Amino acid sequence: MTGQLQLAGGGGDEAKCVTCGAKAVGPCARCHAPVCGNCCELTEGGAKTWALCLTCARSGAGSLSRGWWQVVLWIAGPIVLLALLVFLLEILAR
Numbered sequence: 001m002t003g004q005l006q007l008a009g010g011g012g013d014e015a016k017c018v019t020c021g022a023k024a025v026g027p028c029a030r031c032h033a034p035v036c037g038n039c040c041e042l043t044e045g046g047a048k049t050w051a052l053c054l055t056c057a058r059s060g061a062g063s064l065s066r067g068w069w070q071v072v073l074w075i076a077g078p079i080v081l082l083a084l085l086v087f088l089l090e091i092l093a094r
């Protein structure tokens with residue numbers, strides 16, 4: 001009988017950086033690709049600091065304003081909905 005237990009993957013659950021192939025330290029916040037410490041850029045979005053891969057950091061250079069729009073919509077959305085509700089109630093009350 002030969003030993004049937006063999007290490008199948010060779011302990012390969014270490015993610016590799018998509019940019020340079022080095023050992024990754026974490027996933028990109030946007031595309032979730034593993035990146036190493038040298039190939040990510042830290043972006044401060046609100047209270048949190050995100051690590052973005054270089055591709056996302058470059059393509060997302062103008063997306064900070066989009067992030068701000070999302071914040072504005074988050075705050076303004078419920079207010080507009082409430083205003084609509086009040087408006088409808090006033091019409092119905094007539």
Ligand SMILES: [Zn+2]
Nearest residue numbers: 017020036039
């Ligand atoms: Zn890298």
Ligand SMILES: [Zn+2]
Nearest residue numbers: 028031053056
């Ligand atoms: Zn990315």
